[in-house]
Amino acid sequence: MMSAREKERQNAARNRRELIAAGFSRRDFVKMGLVTRAGWLVPMRGLSARSLRSDGEEDGQPTSPPTTPFVEELSMMPIKQPVTSPLTPAPTQAPNHTGGEGRTRSHQAFLTSPPQKYYMVEQKEAFVSISPNLDLQRIWGFDGISPGPTYVARYGEPVLVRNVNKLPPKELNGGFGLPSVSTHLHNNHGPSESDGNPCDFFGPFEKLDDPRRGDFYDQHYPNVLAGIYSTHQATQGDINESLSTLWYHDHRVDFTSQNVYKGLAGFYLLFNQFDTGDELTGFHLPSFPNFDIPLLFADKVIDPTSGQIFFDLFNLDGILGDKFLVNGKIQPRFTVSPRRYRFRLLDTGPSRFYQFHLTDPANLSAVNSFWQIANDGNLLPKPVSVSNVRISVAERMDIIIDFSKFAGKSIYLENRLEQTDGRKPNGVLPAGQGNFVLRFDVTGPAVPDNSVDPALITKFYDLPDNTAQPRVTRTFRFERGNGMWQINGQFMDCTSARFRVKQNTVEKWILQNNSGGWQHPIHIHFEEFQMLKRNGVAPPPVERGRKDVARLQFDEQIELFFRFRDFVGRYPMHCHNLVHEDHAMMLLWEIDDTGDLNTRP
Amino acid sequence: MGKISRRASLAIIGAAPLAGALAVRAEEAGDGLSSSREVIRSRYFPNVTLITHEGRTVKFYDDLIKDNIVTINFMYADCGGVCPGITMNLAKVQKALGDRVGRDIFMYSFTLQPEHDTPAVLKAYAEMHGVKPGWSFLTGDPADMELLRRKLGFVDPDPEVDKDKSQHIGNVRYGNEPLQLWAACPGLANPQWIVESIGFVDWPAGRRGGR
Numbered sequence: 001m002m003s004a005r006e007k008e009r010q011n012a013a014r015n016r017r018e019l020i021a022a023g024f025s026r027r028d029f030v031k032m033g034l035v036t037r038a039g040w041l042v043p044m045r046g047l048s049a050r051s052l053r054s055d056g057e058e059d060g061q062p063t064s065p066p067t068t069p070f071v072e073e074l075s076m077m078p079i080k081q082p083v084t085s086p087l088t089p090a091p092t093q094a095p096n097h098t099g100g101e102g103r104t105r106s107h108q109a110f111l112t113s114p115p116q117k118y119y120m121v122e123q124k125e126a127f128v129s130i131s132p133n134l135d136l137q138r139i140w141g142f143d144g145i146s147p148g149p150t151y152v153a154r155y156g157e158p159v160l161v162r163n164v165n166k167l168p169p170k171e172l173n174g175g176f177g178l179p180s181v182s183t184h185l186h187n188n189h190g191p192s193e194s195d196g197n198p199c200d201f202f203g204p205f206e207k208l209d210d211p212r213r214g215d216f217y218d219q220h221y222p223n224v225l226a227g228i229y230s231t232h233q234a235t236q237g238d239i240n241e242s243l244s245t246l247w248y249h250d251h252r253v254d255f256t257s258q259n260v261y262k263g264l265a266g267f268y269l270l271f272n273q274f275d276t277g278d279e280l281t282g283f284h285l286p287s288f289p290n291f292d293i294p295l296l297f298a299d300k301v302i303d304p305t306s307g308q309i310f311f312d313l314f315n316l317d318g319i320l321g322d323k324f325l326v327n328g329k330i331q332p333r334f335t336v337s338p339r340r341y342r343f344r345l346l347d348t349g350p351s352r353f354y355q356f357h358l359t360d361p362a363n364l365s366a367v368n369s370f371w372q373i374a375n376d377g378n379l380l381p382k383p384v385s386v387s388n389v390r391i392s393v394a395e396r397m398d399i400i401i402d403f404s405k406f407a408g409k410s411i412y413l414e415n416r417l418e419q420t421d422g423r424k425p426n427g428v429l430p431a432g433q434g435n436f437v438l439r440f441d442v443t444g445p446a447v448p449d450n451s452v453d454p455a456l457i458t459k460f461y462d463l464p465d466n467t468a469q470p471r472v473t474r475t476f477r478f479e480r481g482n483g484m485w486q487i488n489g490q491f492m493d494c495t496s497a498r499f500r501v502k503q504n505t506v507e508k509w510i511l512q513n514n515s516g517g518w519q520h521p522i523h524i525h526f527e528e529f530q531m532l533k534r535n536g537v538a539p540p541p542v543e544r545g546r547k548d549v550a551r552l553q554f555d556e557q558i559e560l561f562f563r564f565r566d567f568v569g570r571y572p573m574h575c576h577n578l579v580h581e582d583h584a585m586m587l588l589w590e591i592d593d594t595g596d597l598n599t600r601p
Numbered sequence: 602m603g604k605i606s607r608r609a610s611l612a613i614i615g616a617a618p619l620a621g622a623l624a625v626r627a628e629e630a631g632d633g634l635s636s637s638r639e640v641i642r643s644r645y646f647p648n649v650t651l652i653t654h655e656g657r658t659v660k661f662y663d664d665l666i667k668d669n670i671v672t673i674n675f676m677y678a679d680c681g682g683v684c685p686g687i688t689m690n691l692a693k694v695q696k697a698l699g700d701r702v703g704r705d706i707f708m709y710s711f712t713l714q715p716e717h718d719t720p721a722v723l724k725a726y727a728e729m730h731g732v733k734p735g736w737s738f739l740t741g742d743p744a745d746m747e748l749l750r751r752k753l754g755f756v757d758p759d760p761e762v763d764k765d766k767s768q769h770i771g772n773v774r775y776g777n778e779p780l781q782l783w784a785a786c787p788g789l790a791n792p793q794w795i796v797e798s799i800g801f802v803d804w805p806a807g808r809r810g811g812r
Contacts, residue, residue: 170805171780175637178782178801205805207812254784254798306640313783314645314754316772421758482683483757483770484787491790494797517759583772584787 021068022331022436024361061312064302064323067133069331070439077266077294077327080149082117082159091115091160091218095211102165102202102214108191108567112229113222115160121148123181123250123264124166130300131323131330135307138174139263140167142183146328147296148248148266152288155242155272158222164215165203176258176311179203183219184251185268186394187243187377187528187548189226192569194219195525198253198586199494199570223270226527230504230565240461241528241546243270245294245344245377245396253494253586257319257350257578261311263328265348267294274460275379283460284452285373286342286400291451293334294344297391297437298325299352316483317518318351318422318579324415324437331437337444338407340451342373342400349393350578353425353519353551355417357388357434358401360409364431368411371454374398376547378528379461383454384541390417392521394576395549400454406442413438422579423518424554463545466530466561470508472597474499477512478520478552478575478585485575485585488600492574492584501564502595508532509560513552520552520580525571526591529560549576564591638781645752649745651711654723654738661749665737666778670706670802673774674788675755676738677714678726683771687788688730690795691773695736697796703735705810706799711749713766715740777802 089096093110095103126144127136142148153159167179180203184196193200196219206213225237232238250256250264269277269288276282277292286292299321303310312319323330347354358368371383377396389397416434418426476487484491490498501507509529511522528546531539535556538544550558574586587601648662659665674691676684688710695702702708712718718726723738732738740746750756755770757763775798776783782802786795804811 170777170782170802173781175641175781176783180801207800207803208806209812254786254801303640306637308637312754313641314752314774314785316754316770316785317758423758481771482768483755483772484789486787491787493791493794495791495794583785584790 021066022070061301061319062303062305062310064300064321065134065304065307067131067323067330069436070333071132072329072332074293074332074334074438075327075329076289077145077147077150079289080119080121080143080151083120087118087120087162091118091162097211097214100215102206102212102217103193104200104211105193105569107193107218107220108569109158109222109224110220113158113220113224115158115220117157117159118162119151119159120162120164122164122166125168128328130325130328134302134330137309139309140177140259141263142248142266146263146265148264150266150294151248151268152277153221153223153268153270155223155225155270156236158220158224161219161221163217163219165217167203170205174308176313177262178252178255178259179205180252180255181259181264182251182253183217183248183264184525185219185221185246185248186523187246188221188268189224189241189243189526189566190221191567192526192571194221195569195571196248196251197525197570197588198251198256198572199588201252224566226563227565231563238464239272239274240464242272242275242379242461243377243528244275244374244379245346245398246270247296247346247348247394247396249348253492254582257582258311260348260578261298261300261309261319261350265296265298267296267344267346269294269344279449279451283379283457284450286340286451291340292342292344294327294346295438296327296346296348297354298348299323300325315422315579316583318577320352320419320422324435326438331439333439333441335441335444336403337447338404338442339447339449340400340402340404340453342398342451344377345389345391345397345399347391347393347395349576351393351422352419353390353392353417354415355388355390355425355428357414357416357431359412359414359431359436360406361412361432362409370402371400372397372542373400373454373460375542375545376528376549378546380542380545381461381463382459383457385455386542388416389542390551392519392549392551392576393578394521394523395551400451401440403440403442404449406440408442410439410441412436413440422577425519463530464563466532468506468563470561471502471505471595473508473510473599475510475512475600476573477514478522479514480518485580485583487573487585487587490587492586494588497570497588497590499589499598499601500594500596501589501591503568503591503593504565505563505595507562507564509562511550511552511558511560513554513556516554519554520575520577520585522550522552522573523548523576524560524562524573526567527562527564529562531558532561533559568592638779641781647745647748647752649741649749651739651741651745652720654720654727656720659739665707665709665739668779670777670799670804671775672706672708672799673711673753673776674709674772675711675713675750675769677712677766678718678722679714680766680769682767683769683789687771687773690788690790690792691736692730692732693792694795694799695733697792698799701810702733705804706735708736710736710738711746712738712740713746713750713769715743715746775799775802777804780804
């Protein structure tokens, strides 16, 4: 067995090879503080991240083969197009079992928000390139690509998406992944049967007597504002509840980490009369798609023996990759013009936390600030100037970077958050010593910039009122006992809901983590929350908005305000570390007419 | 830079411990490692020799895992913490699975205290919990049991916690070896839900016990 010291030296050598391949000189290494006194590059840093289990090397994951970063241009996901001829069989309000549908419940809003556009998407296997240095990778993707196509939706324009499960049979999964799927539209304000509940999986390989056995599943997205059928009927919903950056991903219970790691994720953008996608109108945010760029982050390991993406099947705590993919490519570069761009950052995990900074290797002491305009895809009350963004799995952070001050230069999106096991991040690394995940080459042509300077924006939306008295305050403790992830001492179970929320009421939920050993990004489906307090005090400005993921950090207590309206049915709450969620750190709750008053469900 | 061939990439990372070991095995096995099933076997399933509570000598991969749907958990007879609850839960799971246990579904409980848990001790434990055929309690050489525990991921990342047997991992792995489907659930979950979960990795309809 190799000693820790040998291993460290080996990592350093590998890092050095990759840094040289990336075009850095030895002088750059010294400047960036990457050389130890012994002359080796600092281990566990540089362009790759190492993931080691603390219990030794033998059980550790393999190390990916070297790849040359910043060679390939950033990929842009295609915009999903509606079908041009009617779907066959035609979509129905009730599940169409005889026609091959695996849905189990009727559409709640089919008549009130009839679909105006119809899409068909196929989950299928494909072989794709993630780096010019690697073999084609066997992935599962929506329409055979990963990330999947980007949906561009508009408020007031309901759509129906027909998911067709064309994944290969179980035994042809290539080593991991279950060809049984439930596509969750993350943060959608929509009915339960179209939510992509983890228990609503379907596919042609379900049991013969299971109603979920089917080839397709129709998901109806009303694209309506919260309050449309309740508190804000007159205005067609509350404009202050507008959503912008959503994403969709597989949510198959117990197998989400495998299926998402295999590629089943993509963006769903929602525009309205203010966030228009056109910088000449509305809030004048950079125009989509040329200057409004979704960025999907995923970290993976490539098994050097098979040359294929490696998934650690028997990990219970969290999986870290040593290669960073942005929009499906390892460490791409992006040629930008010297103007403002909006980026929609999404961390798809499975388990990694990031803290992104803009790094100019020629000037490491500079703080390159940018604007954060949204958290979890919801515009903040107004832009916040930041030096970095912290993002955990499933969170989205929309930022605006003005590249005019970097004209002619290359700068990097650098993850400075060190993380060496799947349960939690460690500390923040000095500038230049983190992971460079994406290079911006500000060498594009000078083009007009009609977007507004975020410094001049005084307001996007008001925060919805959060002073109403909660009907009930519920407390949830997220913990681990004997290796088992749990919420209030209990575990995921698709067969029952743990508590019932009365429709059209307000509740306060308290999330607790009493450990210094792990952090959990907690996601609640359907209704967004406002974070009232983080550890007894007001949260930082970038969290004073509407969110759907609460980053529950060491020894923290978070208080959330909810208002439940418009739809009924079952939804989950879960940790979005995909490995924790697959190991039962999840519960189902239900919205109905009566609700219960269980304070510690 | 052109595409690195598989051979070249092996050369570049040849010194990495795990990859190196696998590379050697790849040479020996010829094309064997091209199969993802074989990759999983070589990474996670050491073919160690074990003894069942009924005194049978078995090989972990050849006799227990290969070609089967299985559940795997770790326990010890003297465990007064989570083990009794988990074992009682699994007894309900066995009952619900009926005659498939022993036919194409096998349940395995591995001791964390092989020094103490002889086949006779495990037999008494199994009888106390009403264990039926198809569910085996296994012991063996302490080093082999430890290797198995690590390979199967029943390890706490904190070495201090990991040493404390009372805090041992209480999850139950379930999987289908030939179909390469593996997942896990807490041993204290609702047993009916554990049964449904095992169904996720069942054979396709019409094959063996698959419905």
